[in-house]
Amino acid sequence: xxxxxxxxxxxxxxxxxxxxxxxxxxxxxxxxxxxxxxxxxxxxxxxxxxxxxxxxxxxxxxxxxxxxxxxxxxxxxxxxxxxxxxxxxxxxxxxxxxxxxxxxxxxxxxxxxxxxxxxxxxxxxxxxxxxxxxxxxxxxxxxxxxxxxxxxxxxxxxxxxxxxxxxxxxxxxxxxxxxxxxxxxxxxxxxxxxxxxxxxxxxxxxxxxxxxxxxxxxxxxxxxxxxxxxxxxxxxxxxxxxxxxxxxxxxxxxxxxxxxxxxxxxxxxxxxxxxxxxxxxxxxxxxxxxxxxxxxxxxxxxxxxxxxxxxxxxxxxxxxxxxxxxxxxxxxxxxxxxxxxxxxxxxxxxxxxxxxxxxxxxxxxxxxxxxxxxxxxxxxxxxxxxxxxxxxxxxxxxxxxxxxxxxxxxxxxxxxxxxxxxxxxxxxxxxxxxxxxxxxxxxxxxxxxxxxxxxxxxxxxxxxxxxxxxxxxxxxxxxxxxxxxxxxxxxxxxxxxxxxxxxxxxxxxxxxxxxxxxxxxxxxxxxxxxxxxxxxxxxxxxxxxxxxxxxxxxxxxxxxxxxxxxxxxxxxxxxxxxxxxxxxxxxxxxxxxxxxxxxxxxxxxxxxxxxxxxxxxxxxxxxxxxxxxxxxxxxxxxxxxxxxxxxxxxxxxxxxxxxxxxxxxxxxxxxxxxxxxxxxxxxxxxxxxxxxxxxxxxxxxxxxxxxxxxxxxxxxxxxxxxxxxxxxxxxxxxxxxxxxxxxxxxxxxxxxxxxxxxxxxxxxxxxxxxxxxxxxxxxxxxxxxxxxxxxxxxxxxxxxxxxxxxxxxxxxxxxxxxxxxxxxxxxxxxxxxxxxxxxxxxxxxxxxxxxxxxxxxxxxxxxxxxxxxxxxxxxxx
Numbered sequence: 001x002x003x004x005x006x007x008x009x010x011x012x013x014x015x016x017x018x019x020x021x022x023x024x025x026x027x028x029x030x031x032x033x034x035x036x037x038x039x040x041x042x043x044x045x046x047x048x049x050x051x052x053x054x055x056x057x058x059x060x061x062x063x064x065x066x067x068x069x070x071x072x073x074x075x076x077x078x079x080x081x082x083x084x085x086x087x088x089x090x091x092x093x094x095x096x097x098x099x100x101x102x103x104x105x106x107x108x109x110x111x112x113x114x115x116x117x118x119x120x121x122x123x124x125x126x127x128x129x130x131x132x133x134x135x136x137x138x139x140x141x142x143x144x145x146x147x148x149x150x151x152x153x154x155x156x157x158x159x160x161x162x163x164x165x166x167x168x169x170x171x172x173x174x175x176x177x178x179x180x181x182x183x184x185x186x187x188x189x190x191x192x193x194x195x196x197x198x199x200x201x202x203x204x205x206x207x208x209x210x211x212x213x214x215x216x217x218x219x220x221x222x223x224x225x226x227x228x229x230x231x232x233x234x235x236x237x238x239x240x241x242x243x244x245x246x247x248x249x250x251x252x253x254x255x256x257x258x259x260x261x262x263x264x265x266x267x268x269x270x271x272x273x274x275x276x277x278x279x280x281x282x283x284x285x286x287x288x289x290x291x292x293x294x295x296x297x298x299x300x301x302x303x304x305x306x307x308x309x310x311x312x313x314x315x316x317x318x319x320x321x322x323x324x325x326x327x328x329x330x331x332x333x334x335x336x337x338x339x340x341x342x343x344x345x346x347x348x349x350x351x352x353x354x355x356x357x358x359x360x361x362x363x364x365x366x367x368x369x370x371x372x373x374x375x376x377x378x379x380x381x382x383x384x385x386x387x388x389x390x391x392x393x394x395x396x397x398x399x400x401x402x403x404x405x406x407x408x409x410x411x412x413x414x415x416x417x418x419x420x421x422x423x424x425x426x427x428x429x430x431x432x433x434x435x436x437x438x439x440x441x442x443x444x445x446x447x448x449x450x451x452x453x454x455x456x457x458x459x460x461x462x463x464x465x466x467x468x469x470x471x472x473x474x475x476x477x478x479x480x481x482x483x484x485x486x487x488x489x490x491x492x493x494x495x496x497x498x499x500x501x502x503x504x505x506x507x508x509x510x511x512x513x514x515x516x517x518x519x520x521x522x523x524x525x526x527x528x529x530x531x532x533x534x535x536x537x538x539x540x541x542x543x544x545x546x547x548x549x550x551x552x553x554x555x556x557x558x559x560x561x562x563x564x565x566x567x568x569x570x571x572x573x574x575x576x577x578x579x580x581x582x583x584x585x586x587x588x589x590x591x592x593x594x595x596x597x598x599x600x601x602x603x604x605x606x607x608x609x610x611x612x613x614x615x616x617x618x619x620x621x622x623x624x625x626x627x628x629x630x631x632x633x634x635x636x637x638x639x640x641x642x643x644x645x646x647x648x649x650x651x652x653x654x655x656x657x658x659x660x661x662x663x664x665x666x667x668x669x670x671x672x673x674x675x676x677x678x679x680x681x682x683x684x685x686x687x688x689x690x691x692x693x694x695x696x697x698x699x700x701x702x703x704x705x706x707x708x709x710x711x712x713x714x715x716x717x718x719x720x721x722x723x724x725x726x727x728x729x730x731x732x733x734x735x736x737x738x739x740x741x742x743x744x745x746x747x748x749x750x751x752x753x754x755x756x757x758x759x760x761x762x763x764x765x766x767x768x769x770x771x772x773x774x775x776x777x778x779x780x781x782x783x784x785x786x787x788x789x790x791x792x793x794x795x796x797x798x799x800x801x802x803x804x805x806x807x808x809x810x811x812x813x814x815x816x817x818x819x820x821x822x823x824x825x826x827x828x829x830x831x832x833x834x835x836x837x838x839x840x841x842x843x844x845x846x847x848x849x850x851x852x853x854x855x856x857x858x859x860x861x862x863x864x865x866x867x868x869x870x871x872x873x874x875x876x877x
Contacts, residue, residue, distance in 0.1 A: 039114035224290035224812035243798035267328035344390035356392035397730035777832035
């Protein structure tokens with residue numbers, strides 16, 4: 001047993017004291033560099049909060065030992081899963097709070113405490129949930145590699161010390177550290193006092209054979225980007241911008257060098273522009289399979305703290321930051337003059353629009369404005385005085401909404417009262433803003449149902465019928481239980497939560513007791529039973545085995561209800577007994593049997609004086625119990641009802657309402673016919689999304705408009721119209737929907753054209769002169785997002801400007817793509833190039849077979865992308 005799993009001998013304080021102490025620490029503890037914080041599984045912490053709020057030490061919501069199982073990839077290495085989200089998957093608690101919780105509840109045996117340090121990163125302090133994992137070797141000996149984790153605040157000298165210890169380097173030896181990367185042979189780490197962060201060491205970097213890189217000659221621009229650890233969002237955005245011809249040619253021709261703005265207070269001292277230029281030049285050199293954008297990632301995190309670390313982010317947010325940063329770093333206006341904005345005041349739109357664009361260019365003049373900026377008209381109308389305010393505002397991209405469905409598809413398991421029926425998985429359509437009662441109605445007309453969230457063989461939450469369906473996430477395992485109707489409706493009913501627990505052959509010394517270990521299995525049950533029998537007496541517990549056996553089980557103690565209705569619930573468990581050892585002699589007694597004798601003597605009526613334990617064991621072997629019932633807490637870890645005075649309430653296994661004879665089918669389920677019907681994929685036209693963008697809407701309460709006539713803030717109506725469009729138009733599809741009550745990703749297919757996207761019907765400026773550009777566009781790139789809100793993966797499609805071939809970019813892997821593959825429900829950000837600016841390809845398209853979309857483009861995948869961490873090698877004299 002480890003120290004982590006050992007519970008304190010001291011009795012924990014009262015629940016109110018526990019709640020007050022922990023909440024005070026969470027509220028008052030501030031992040032300080034070097035301090036330790038601990039990662040705790042979110043569901044366990046929420047269960048603990050529910051437990052202490054009940055104020056009842058015997059509550060069924062007792063959380064049990066601290067259990068971080070759901071945070072690990074596996075229980076051998078105890079590596080954290082990737083892309084865990086704070087306050088959804090885990091919570092962070094300060095060291096003092098952790099030690100209190102550990103002393104009060106202990107920790108699951110064998111699990112390491114997830115201690116993490118607070119690091120002082122540029123412009124912010126953060127708890128470093130994911131340390132940097134680095135591969136270490138000596139004298140470039142790749143046959144002897146060790147892995148170590150370091151904080152980003154550690155310096156290179158700490159790596160050197162760790163390597164000297166790992167490889168038994170004699171004290172006083174001269175050491176040189178080298179970092180192996182994919183874009184060069186080796187990079188010398190000369191300054192050992194620089195931090196891991198500033199040295200650009202990061203998890204997920206790839207080691208590549210440098211000789212292959214040196215000899216490679218491929219199509220410029222057809223180059224992968226190495227994932228540095230959850231940086232696919234950045235790679236996707238970079239690939240789209242890389243395949244935007246006017247911007248890439250600007251950097252390849254080094255035009256940016258004459259326009260770097262080092263004094264702009266809104267800029268980044270030219271560092272973002274220089275780092276971006278370096279990445280683009282490498283990608284278009286034709287000499288690399290894949291480029292490692294380490295320096296660029298570090299620069300982005302330095303100037304935008306939201307992108308620090310290696311959490312997953314949004315590709316559109318990165319694009320927005322990057323375009324703004326490049327603009328300010330390359331702004332040709334060195335001293336911005338103050339310009340007072342004027343309202344239209346009834347002037348013609350043409351006049352107001354030209355004035356707004358001139359004013360914008362007087363303060364903003366860069367290649368980003370030349371390429372990406374357009375103008376839209378904003379019309380606000382006061383609901384009281386009907387004042388109309390018209391302004392023209394520049395934009396860099398269009399964020400267009402998707403039509404939102406009012407229905408939702410849910411997958412649930414229905415558990416019938418039929419003792420021979422297996423649980424059935426259903427797919428039902430319910431109102432998105434509906435309640436739990438709507439889910440029950442979609443399954444059946446019966447009203448006597450209970451809906452529960454099952455997690456890790458336990459009930460995580462039991463829902464009431466009036467709760468909103470938005471509380472249920474798509475990833476939750478939802479079970480709907482049919483309950484029996486009582487003959488007398490006025491009779492009080494007890495809702496019995498039944499867990500299945502198997503007893504093992506070994507003692508559970510880690511639990512602090514001498515009893516045998518147990519583990520939960522299968523799915524739990526909810527059973528409705530009457531509180532009293534028809535003659536007015538309470539139900540009594542009887543053994544769930546041969547009625548002649550003299551083995552009784554402890555009575556079930558009534559506990560606090562985990563659901564919020566008039567019914568009461570009690571958590572019980574059935575313990576499956578291990579088979580008898582057939583090889584033992586009759587006069588031999590095992591430790592397990594001695595334990596059973598003790599439990600039998602404690603729980604059973606006194607046996608006859610002349611009956612020996614050996615005789616009782618022989619009878620038990622002939623008549624072995626399949627399972628017993630015991631009262632436990634809601635985690636199935638602590639038995640209850642053994643206190644002085646016995647239990648207040650118990651349940652009979654012979655009650656007609658328990659239906660325990662259906663236990664053997666719990667581990668299997670069948671699929672309802674609704675599961676076989678393919679879900680209809682919603683398809684909308686891009687034109688519909690653009691029309692929604694220009695629809696009149698009322699401002700939200702959080703963002704009112706100040707009416708100059710009424711002299712107060714008003715919830716005005718607002719309408720946006722397109723006035724002029726840029727050379728390259730970026731359209732952001734708002735797939736992520738956030739409201740006060742719901743968060744979801746819209747997976748609708750947006751049907752967008754690859755050619756001839758015509759905006760002539762959307763532009764307010766109808767009379768185009770001969771010198772003004774047309775309004776037809778062709779697609780050149782797409783940023784894709786796969787997955788849901790909590791996690792996901794970004795890729796991109798892009799058309800090479802030199803040969804006109806489409807490619808699919810998935811981090812360091814690049815493959816050919818066909819045009820019919822591009823329109824999917826993963827499309828997130830679209831890049832369109834105006835037709836009058838598109839040049840014909842200068843190179844012929846490569847010869848690709850119909851199956852080539854799955855083949856590497858120019859042997860890109862031969863870059864030996866092994867997904868390993870950074871390699872640091874040390875040489876000694």
